[in-house]
Amino acid sequence: MATFFGEVVVAPSRAGVDDEEEAREETPEDREIRRELEKKREIDILWTLKSGATTESCADEPFVCSKFIVAIGRNAAAFLSSFILDSVCWEVVGVVKLWNEWCRTSSTTNVLPTDSFCLFYRLISDPTVLLCQCSCYVAEDQQFQWLEKVFGCMQKEGLQVTILSTCPVADYKTQESTLTLPSPFLKALKTKEFKEQVCCPLLEQPNIVRDLPAA
Amino acid sequence: MFVPCERGGGSASSDFKGFILLMPAVSVGNVGQLAIDLVISTLSMTKVGYFYTDCLVPMVGNNPYATAEENSMELSINAEVYSLPSKKLVVLQIRSPFIKNKYRPFCQTLLSWVKSSKCARVVVLSSSHAYQRDDEQLLGTPLRYLLTPDLEKAAGGLMQELNWKEMEKVAAYPGINDTEKVLHIPGGGITKLLFTESCSKGIQMAVLLKFCSEGDNIPDAFALVNYLNEWLQLIKSEVNTSSQWKIPSSWRLLFGSGLPPALF
Numbered sequence: 001m002a003t004f005f006g007e008v009v010v011a012p013s014r015a016g017v018d019d020e021e022e023a024r025e026e027t028p029e030d031r032e033i034r035r036e037l038e039k040k041r042e043i044d045i046l047w048t049l050k051s052g053a054t055t056e057s058c059a060d061e062p063f064v065c066s067k068f069i070v071a072i073g074r075n076a077a078a079f080l081s082s083f084i085l086d087s088v089c090w091e092v093v094g095v096v097k098l099w100n101e102w103c104r105t106s107s108t109t110n111v112l113p114t115d116s117f118c119l120f121y122r123l124i125s126d127p128t129v130l131l132c133q134c135s136c137y138v139a140e141d142q143q144f145q146w147l148e149k150v151f152g153c154m155q156k157e158g159l160q161v162t163i164l165s166t167c168p169v170a171d172y173k174t175q176e177s178t179l180t181l182p183s184p185f186l187k188a189l190k191t192k193e194f195k196e197q198v199c200c201p202l203l204e205q206p207n208i209v210r211d212l213p214a215a
Numbered sequence: 216m217f218v219p220c221e222r223g224g225g226s227a228s229s230d231f232k233g234f235i236l237l238m239p240a241v242s243v244g245n246v247g248q249l250a251i252d253l254v255i256s257t258l259s260m261t262k263v264g265y266f267y268t269d270c271l272v273p274m275v276g277n278n279p280y281a282t283a284e285e286n287s288m289e290l291s292i293n294a295e296v297y298s299l300p301s302k303k304l305v306v307l308q309i310r311s312p313f314i315k316n317k318y319r320p321f322c323q324t325l326l327s328w329v330k331s332s333k334c335a336r337v338v339v340l341s342s343s344h345a346y347q348r349d350d351e352q353l354l355g356t357p358l359r360y361l362l363t364p365d366l367e368k369a370a371g372g373l374m375q376e377l378n379w380k381e382m383e384k385v386a387a388y389p390g391i392n393d394t395e396k397v398l399h400i401p402g403g404g405i406t407k408l409l410f411t412e413s414c415s416k417g418i419q420m421a422v423l424l425k426f427c428s429e430g431d432n433i434p435d436a437f438a439l440v441n442y443l444n445e446w447l448q449l450i451k452s453e454v455n456t457s458s459q460w461k462i463p464s465s466w467r468l469l470f471g472s473g474l475p476p477a478l479f
Contacts (some may be wrong), residue, residue, distance in 0.1 A: 153231075
């Protein structure tokens with residue numbers, strides 16, 4: 001797609017459906033390969049119970065949660081590490097294990113800042129406050145699964161969710177050039193149920209949020 | 216799949232029995248989606264719900280049809296439903312591409328929702344690669360239509376009156392055997408799948424598409440929405456109908472931010 005300067009920009013997927021893709025019938029081998037790939041891309045969440053054991057299911061008792069703070073991306077995760085998290089007030093209660101073409105996380109909770117990881121912490125003084133630090137990239141086809149598995153474990157009544165994320169300034173659309181914008185700057189999106197004061201201006205159209213924060 | 220908004224209307228606002236469902240296919244130039252934006256914006260349609268689906272790439276932003284500070288703060292996501300009961304019109308807008316391998320389940324779920332909500336007919340706005348046209352298609356109008364057999368019975372005559380051109384079929388094995396013809400909509404996204412599934416499910420569906428290329432597709436969107444208007448008469452068609460469609464505020468800055476003055 002040509003822009004004002006005439007430079008060619010790769011238009012993000014438009015039709016999204018390859019004609020050859022739809023014409024081909026799936027053979028049993030194709031189906032098997034697809035199933036294996038899907039299994040490989042499944043997300044596992046391991047929760048640490050009070051007893052210290054880990055479990056994958058929380059079907060018996062969803063977490064009672066009043067505040068859930070999710071930091072997505074390395075910058076947001078680093079923000080939490082630098083200013084919020086410490087081993088005195090917070091304890092690790094869960095870890096996400098996933099694989100995609102961009103990263104792989106493990107089930108270890110002893111991570112380095114440069115690793116890709118997705119960990120859940122709980123405030124020791126108020127166990128209804130949960131925090132998630134997600135520095136790994138959750139692929140498009142895994143985002144919904146992540147969402148269902150994480151929120152499926154929580155009691156959602158009275159829950160307040162805060163999502164922290166970063167985007168490149170170059171992606172921000174504004175009348176003036178982004179070069180002259182004082183950055184970094186904060187923008188927010190909120191649901192109509194959020195009644196508290198927002199600490200920064202709201203994100204104006206035509207700007208949008210994608211990927212896991214959007215999900 | 217369909218989640219209604221909680222409003223005073225309640226179930227009344229999500230009763231689409233006998234309505235026409237207007238929807239885009241995510242296709243070349245995003246022309247169908249742009250045309251739908253024009254319809255929603257011009258008719259000031261009310262959002263009545265959304266689709267909770269894992270088939271589309273997630274996205275969220277503030278109200279794309281905001282006209283003032285007060286109505287700019289409503290969140291908007293990738294698949295939302297708007298309605299205008301006075302015209303018995305319900306519109307689905309899709310704002311992001313399909314996740315790999317998910318377009319089939321989406322079509323299946325969508326068509327069962329169409330059946331269960333008892334929509335009278337479905338109109339899909341779409342587009343197809345202009346470079347794939349043959350010599351004959353290069354001449355004349357770039358707009359085409361398709362009707363499922365059930366809608367052909369109900370409205371086929373009207374298309375003749377409007378002097379519309381039906382989408383031509385192409386040879387299944389070009390150069391080898393020209394007798395066997397198939398429907399081919401390159402760049403049309405899920406258009407062909409939706410159409411063929413509707414044919415077999417007895418759904419009254421029309422496809423309206425325009426041949427176009429990637430680029431500034433706003434004129435294509437206007438052409439498509441005026442084409443639609445010839446049939447559905449959503450707005451009064453006067454000599455210069457282009458000026459009567461309201462461009463939504465989210466169409467600002469379609470080609471990126473302003474230029475850095477230091478460049479010059």
